Amino acid sequence: MEKSASAGTGVPAAIYDDDIVKKFAIATLIWGAVGMLVGVIIALQLAWWPANLGLPWTTFGRLRPLHTNAVIFAFGGNICFTGIYYSMQRLLKTRMWSDALSKIHFWGWQLIIVAAAVTFPLGLSQSREYAELIWPIDIAITLIWVAFAVNFFGTIAVRKVKHIYVAIWFYMSFVITIAVLHIVNSLAMPATFLRSYPIYSGMTDALVQWWYGHNAVGFFLTTPFLGLMYYFLPKAADKPIYSYRLSIVHFWGLIFLYIWAGPHHLLYSGLPDWAQTLGMVFSIVLLAPSWGGMLNGLLTLRGAWDRLRTDPVLKFMVVGVSFYGMSTFEGPMMSIRAVNGLAHFTNWVVGHVHSGALGWNGMLSFAVLYWLVPRLWNKPLAKPKMATQHFWLATIGIVLYTVSMWAAGLMEGLQWRAIGDGGQLANPIFIDIVHRLEPFYWLRLLGGTLYFVGALMAVYNLFKTMRGPESVSTDAAAPVPAT
């Protein structure tokens, strides 16, 4: 890779800081396994309550934030940083502006994750969904994010190319928007070192938090991942991006529209009707730029579809981008008021989230890792067949997960609202409905476990690759097209 980088760009490979990329890649693998393990544990707790273990530290209420934060901010965050640090140096043909800031970013982010893993089981939580971390950690996140942003824009400022490639646009929207969302949403009055109260109350707090929460999906799990897609998919397919024009239109459309969609989490609430309706309408319109991104990704593969049979990286990418398309169709549909009336509060939402998280974010992350680790360490992938096995386990796992949650969600939604002939509730006893969900919870656990086992195979395979014998000329480390 180093050789090809210098050959392709005319810039000596040594100028790139790949050490930081390696660090982030290793962190991605470790936190991914941890976050998914916690997911499997809490899935078991829903199917079989004694798995709460009767201890304060291991109840569902304390572990679920650990799961969501670990997979979104630890696994998702670290893979984004892996891809960003690798690709932006090459796209801008310069080393990161400051190695010190890169290191501060890396270690700071990992420390924040460790702090989350310690505080959540202790019951230290703000209990605002996806923004549960206590205020001192929120301040640490702000500082580390600023370090990252300064380094990011500093690197762009000292770039050796004139024009900025589309992947960087998406990274930029990630850097800017997450800063805005995190700071505005975290404003709080500390009571003690461990507890604070938001400056917003009631429905205003709900709106601010869901403005943040939905755009954490938009700008943490969508735009940086689209940036990864725009860099790594053309690389892996050895094809140029299908349409530059489409990338412009869907970039601006996506970042402008996404931010309005938060209120679809508060349909039928005390939020003013006009705000609910705006949230619903913008969520539906959001389908267009979302599918613009999906199509630009999939159509980039034109003429390379035959390689899907043999290349595990492309397999992961195609399924990932397809799940992006599926979940960005499902999301707008669920934002329609009447559909939301049925889906809200049910397992359907959980299924939707996981078709995005496991399907889009997870599959794309593993694609990037399988492509990148052999190149970074300059060694062939240790077990290519195992990567394909991982792909099939993960795909089957996602299907089991989403199908079981669709079924469970529809069932509970319909049974909660069913009215009997006498005008009374057809299922007045709530716990009866809970019990009917049990088989679906076991099926979901099976799906999640398959996905987790697949992830462990990736961890094994990629660590084995890193420790493998030195190799200069292999298929995996073959020269790649110039940026």
Add this chain to the structure above:
Amino acid sequence: MSDEMKNHGSEKKYGQFHRRVFEANIVNFAVWATIAILIGGIVEIVPMFTPAGTEISPDVTPYTALEVAGRDIYVSEGCYLCHSQWVRPMRAEILRYGPWSRAWEYQYARPFQLGSRRIGPDLHRIGGKYPDAWHYEHMRDPRSTTPGSVMPPYAWLLTNRIDAGDVRASMVALKKTGTPYTDEDIAGVEESLAGQGGEIVGRLREAGIESEPDRAIIAVIAYLQRLGMDGRAALQKQGIEY
């Protein structure tokens, strides 16, 4: 990626503007991207800070010291991950839980706890629905009151104690955010905790349960029994059947 860009001659004109104005000028690009992501949030959130955006009601009063302590535990344990506090204006929900939730009922809710999932039932109208002893037994062993419940036991609430100084710190912070606590409210935290806690302990004793006013469970019971009560009183005043 200049090689890739060259493949798209037909898009040259369209792209030229974007390349010149944004892709060659990061400051321009970052400023316009920031504007693009700010508009939606400003349009939706800013009106919430005007009187027209947020309904308030004089019938809703701030939580007592004991209820603040109970709410802190509710928040700390992540109860919102299984229980919503949000009855939607739908026939089945009103039949199951009670009147739908009004915006003003949440005016002192910091943080809001509407929730997004109903693994267990909604709690916004739970206040007054069951006796204190039911909640005590339910937290000790959920299956003792709800056979087949999948909720984990919260037995440590029976032994953990709440600290008056901690509750005072919470009320001071809440006052700073705008909750209308008086200086007397804050000075009288110990008295308030002991008074309301003592009442609950007394009711538990009648049911044959021994506890103490400073136990975490007492605060949780106080908070749960308060849920929806201000709304109930206000709605009854408006002639809405509860």
